[in-house]
Amino acid sequence: MNCEAYELALLSDEPLSEEAKAHAAACTACAAFRDQVPGLLADAALPPVSEEERARLASLPQAVLQAYRAERAPRSGWRQVVSLALAASLGAGIASAVLLKLSPGPASAGGATVVRALPDAVAVAEPGWELPAADDGSDLEALEVSWPSINEGDVP
Amino acid sequence: MLPAPKLRLVDAGATVKDDGELVRDFFQGDTEAFGELVRRHQELVYKLLRRYSHDPDDAFDLSQRAFLQAFQAARRTRLEAMAGEGFPFKAWLVRIAVNLGKNHVRDAGRWAKAPVEVLEAERSPEPSAHAQLERAEAQRLTRLAVLRLPKRQREVFGLRVDGGLPFAEVARLLGISEANAKTHFHYAVKRLREEVGAAGGGRPS
Numbered sequence: 001m002n003c004e005a006y007e008l009a010l011l012s013d014e015p016l017s018e019e020a021k022a023h024a025a026a027c028t029a030c031a032a033f034r035d036q037v038p039g040l041l042a043d044a045a046l047p048p049v050s051e052e053e054r055a056r057l058a059s060l061p062q063a064v065l066q067a068y069r070a071e072r073a074p075r076s077g078w079r080q081v082v083s084l085a086l087a088a089s090l091g092a093g094i095a096s097a098v099l100l101k102l103s104p105g106p107a108s109a110g111g112a113t114v115v116r117a118l119p120d121a122v123a124v125a126e127p128g129w130e131l132p133a134a135d136d137g138s139d140l141e142a143l144e145v146s147w148p149s150i151n152e153g154d155v156p
Numbered sequence: 157m158l159p160a161p162k163l164r165l166v167d168a169g170a171t172v173k174d175d176g177e178l179v180r181d182f183f184q185g186d187t188e189a190f191g192e193l194v195r196r197h198q199e200l201v202y203k204l205l206r207r208y209s210h211d212p213d214d215a216f217d218l219s220q221r222a223f224l225q226a227f228q229a230a231r232r233t234r235l236e237a238m239a240g241e242g243f244p245f246k247a248w249l250v251r252i253a254v255n256l257g258k259n260h261v262r263d264a265g266r267w268a269k270a271p272v273e274v275l276e277a278e279r280s281p282e283p284s285a286h287a288q289l290e291r292a293e294a295q296r297l298t299r300l301a302v303l304r305l306p307k308r309q310r311e312v313f314g315l316r317v318d319g320g321l322p323f324a325e326v327a328r329l330l331g332i333s334e335a336n337a338k339t340h341f342h343y344a345v346k347r348l349r350e351e352v353g354a355a356g357g358g359r360p361s
Contacts, residue, residue, distance in 0.1 A: 008338060008339070011342055036349060043295045046206050046318060049202065053212050060194055061191040061194040065194075067220055
């Protein structure tokens with residue numbers, strides 16, 4: 001066993017083998033590593049979570065839910081406003097196109113009538129156009145992301 | 157052959173839903189599923205984020221943000237959650253929490269104040285003797301060195317030391333092999349030992 005393998009074994013979940021113990025007994029560098037690491041890890045560790053902290057954690061689910069709803073609410077409202085504006089402008093377009101179609105067109109100089117056709121887009125969208133639901137899933141643009149980016153949560 | 161059901165038996169016919177099912181239930185309007193998800197993982201997230209926080213309030217706020225961002229990420233991929241194919245919510249959460257924590261201490265002023273000094277100052281009823289001051293200084297140096305570890309080493313170290321997780325679970329959450337997780341931890345410890353020793357901290361061997 002070399003020093004690298006000993007250090008890995010010392011830090012793993014499993015108990016040390018006899019071979020590892022024998023190595024440390026004969027290697028001063030590994031013996032120093034063995035003696036120093038527990039103190040190092042103790043210094044690095046944070047104090048246990050206190051009862052006060054646990055009590056506060058009990059309110060976390062409700063706090064997160066409220067924050068989630070608050071974050072969703074303005075976005076839904078904004079989407080509804082945009083949807084209504086789109087619907088209104090489309091409705092106005094359809095109405096004006098229908099009025100133009102029903103009204104007699106101006107006579108041409110030669111006496112022929114000019115026929116005005118509805119634009120294809122308006123004709124297709126005409127009767128059954130519905131407002132999208134407030135949560136219509138249009139935020140699924142990132143569906144190809146199957147794992148959070150390494151920078152998820154990063155501040156740009 | 158039918159796929160195995162995703163419910164885990166606990167006792168006398170009682171069952172526990174996995175995270176993916178709870179995420180799916182939440183997006184179908186089950187608020188209790190949301191609460192259960194948060195309760196299930198809040199302690200780990202909080203423990204991870206304490207290292208990057210100035211005080212418990214800070215850690216609590218960061219934990220809230222971590223869950224919020226995890227649900228937002230889950231919402232973006234909710235069709236996969238509906239399919240119930242091992243939706244990796246806990247792994248998302250850990251990744252997001254660690255990134256949030258890192259950004260939280262990005263401000264150089266915060267690096268000088270690990271949370272622990274505040275927590276321990278509040279809990280220590282007696283004035284510090286010389287030995288206690290030395291110990292506190294060693295802790296401060298060591299914890300600052302943890303924050304300076306490379307990202308992967310810091311992630312593994314946090315899950316292992318703060319989260320108290322076995323290497324197999326650390327590896328699963330980070331999407332790496334168990335051997336790789338052990339190696340990162342080993343490098344992290346060696347680096348801490350060098351840094352703290354170079355700074356004149358640490359305990360006598």
